[in-house]
Amino acid sequence: MKQTVFVVEDDRDIAQLVRHHLEGAGFGVRVFPAANSVIAEAEKHPPALFLLDVMVPGGDGFALCSRIRERQSLAGTPVIFLTARTSEADRVAGLELGADDYVTKPFSPRELVARVRAVLRRFEKPLGPARIKAGDLEIDGGAMSLTVRGKPAATTATEFRLIHYLASHPGKVFSREQLLDAVWRDVAFVTPRSVDVYVRRLREKIEREPESPVYLRTVRGAGYKFEVPK
Numbered sequence: 001m002k003q004t005v006f007v008v009e010d011d012r013d014i015a016q017l018v019r020h021h022l023e024g025a026g027f028g029v030r031v032f033p034a035a036n037s038v039i040a041e042a043e044k045h046p047p048a049l050f051l052l053d054v055m056v057p058g059g060d061g062f063a064l065c066s067r068i069r070e071r072q073s074l075a076g077t078p079v080i081f082l083t084a085r086t087s088e089a090d091r092v093a094g095l096e097l098g099a100d101d102y103v104t105k106p107f108s109p110r111e112l113v114a115r116v117r118a119v120l121r122r123f124e125k126p127l128g129p130a131r132i133k134a135g136d137l138e139i140d141g142g143a144m145s146l147t148v149r150g151k152p153a154a155t156t157a158t159e160f161r162l163i164h165y166l167a168s169h170p171g172k173v174f175s176r177e178q179l180l181d182a183v184w185r186d187v188a189f190v191t192p193r194s195v196d197v198y199v200r201r202l203r204e205k206i207e208r209e210p211e212s213p214v215y216l217r218t219v220r221g222a223g224y225k226f227e228v229p230k
Contacts (some may be wrong), residue, residue: 003048004028005116008038008064009082010056014105018051018082021109022116034058039067042074049116052099054083054090062097069098075154076144078119082107088193095197100158101190121185122157128168134228137206137215139167146205153205158183162198163206166216166226175223199224 005022009015010033019029030047032038036058042050050068052061061081068074078100083090086104094102100119103112125141132139138147144160146153155163161183166174174182176192184190199218203210214229 002026002028003120004030004045005049005051006030006032006038006042006047007051008032008035008056008061009051009053010034011053014053017109018112021113025113025117027116035061035064038064039071039074042068042077043071046074047077049120050077050079051116052079052081052083054081054085054094062093065094065097065099069154069156072154076156078122078157080115080119082112092193092197095194096201098156098201100156118185119158122161122183126161126164126168128164132164132167134167134170134226135215137167139164148206155202155205159198159202159205162195163202163216163226166224170226170228173219173222173225179224195224 005027007015007018007029009018009031015031019031022029034057052064054061061083065079068077068079079098080101080103081094081099082103082105084105091102101115103115125144128141130141136149141164144157146155146160146163162179165182176195179195180190180192199216203213203216206215207213215226217225217227219225
């Protein structure tokens, strides 16, 4: 079956351009010119990926991304922003809301297809231990699920790959560049700042006190490491 991409874009020409290239790459495409009905349709017919403009009628793409991440049935679905808002602050804001990538306009259609594929590749099961138990965390590589203090924690595929990779190498320090290469794989499209954003998001999900982390530790000037509390 074709993987379907939900494209939320109110500019008809851009929507048609995106549809043409994604369909040419083998994807199914549904275009929404406004944000209003996207969640309801996604719950009836779950997409493989959301491609969101930030400025659309019926609520902006940032708000829509937040609603996607709040729905248990959709929380793990990847989100890519495709937007004319190009500032670093906007990019970081998008990633902090749980987006998996942030593409700015004008864009290369070929690059956009490559980035969609790169994000979807993160759903491949990670290599390494099938199940990791550390403190009050349980990380199931087979199911790509994270349990924190006995309760399931919703993660995106990118977040899960990051916590799984770090937890598979307890005590080892990884630079941001090493983590990009291991987790994101296609490092041409992301920046070291992305790693910081995802670590911050994971800390909010797994740490009792995110500002004083026990598991995901910063090693100043070097990167990050995973520690198993004693």
